[in-house]
Amino acid sequence: MSGDLKWNKIFGAALGTAFVILVVQQASGLIYHSEPPEKMGYFVDAPDEVAGAEQAELPPDWGTVLPTADLAAGEAAFARCQACHNATQGGADGIGPNLYGVVGGPVMHRAGFAYSDAMAKHKAEAPTWGYDQLNSFITAPARYVPGTKMSFAGIRDTQTRINLIAWLRSQAIRLIRVWVSRMPAKDIL
Ligand code: HEC
Structure with a gap:
């Protein structure tokens, strides 16, 4: 019992x-x-301002702006990309390709991702995602690469783009940074 x-x-x-x-x-x-998005490829973001109102602006001086960029703000801004992208090493492609190492890398840097013909055409003209190219693309994707299947209106605020690019870059250079941590920051960034 x-x-x-x-x-x-x-x-x-x-x-x-x-x-x-x-x-x-x-x-x-x-x-x-x-919930997963009901419809893929929709416009996630509204434009920050009316497209016609914007002025052509000179590209930032990257050597000056990157070392002082706000990485935390850049990471926060990446939330707007995360519906379609991740930036982790070895991370899977989503609606958009994985972005680890994209800064300074080749256009269409993910072999397994089905890029648009528009992106292939762009690659023939500008094969590398340098700072200026990324900056232009993120400002207004459909204007910089007409016909791209990246359905994202763009980020109009320059400082936000600088922070975002600096953060994206920092993801892929973290290890190198540890090795060269005795170098002055301006030589690393
Ligand atoms: C609605 C989904 C979506 C959002 C949001 C989005 N992207 Fe994309 N992105 C894509 C797709 C799809 C492609 C492939 C474009 C093509 O092939 O034309 C792409 C391509 C790219 C590429 C080129 C990659 C390569 O390998 O050449 C970069 C860089 C990029 N996106 C950055 C960003 C950033 C930064 C943000 C946030 C500010 C963002 N994307 C937001 C869907 C998205």
Whole structure:
């Protein structure tokens, strides 16, 4: 009899634990659950301002602006890209290609990704994602690469783009940075 009671206790404890796990799962599901986009390739962002109103501006002096860029703000700005991209090493392609190492890398840098013909045409003209090219692309993707399948209106604020490019770059040079950490920051960035 006392043996039965012991098992009752054990089963009771196990049931109780399972119940708690279920409740926590349900609750966190309620809090963190996010629906996948219903329609792929939609415009995630509205333009910051009316397109016609913007002025042609000179490209930033990257040697000056990158060392003082706000990496945390750049990471925050990357939230606008994350519906389609990640920038982690070895990360999978999504609606858009993985962006690890894209800064300074070749256009169409992911072999397995199905780029548009427009991007292939762009690559023939400008094969590298240098700072200026990235800056122009992120300002207004469809204007810089007409016909691109990157359905993103663009980021009109120059400092936000600088921060974002600096952060993207910092993702791929983290290790190198540790090795050369005795170099002055301006030589690394
Ligand atoms: C709605 C989805 C979407 C969003 C949001 C988006 N992209 Fe893209 N991106 C794409 C797609 C799709 C491509 C491939 C374009 C093509 O082939 O024409 C692409 C391509 C790129 C490329 C070229 C990569 C290469 O290998 O040549 C860069 C760089 C890039 N995106 C950066 C960004 C950044 C930075 C942001 C955020 C500011 C962003 N994208 C937001 C979908 C998106």
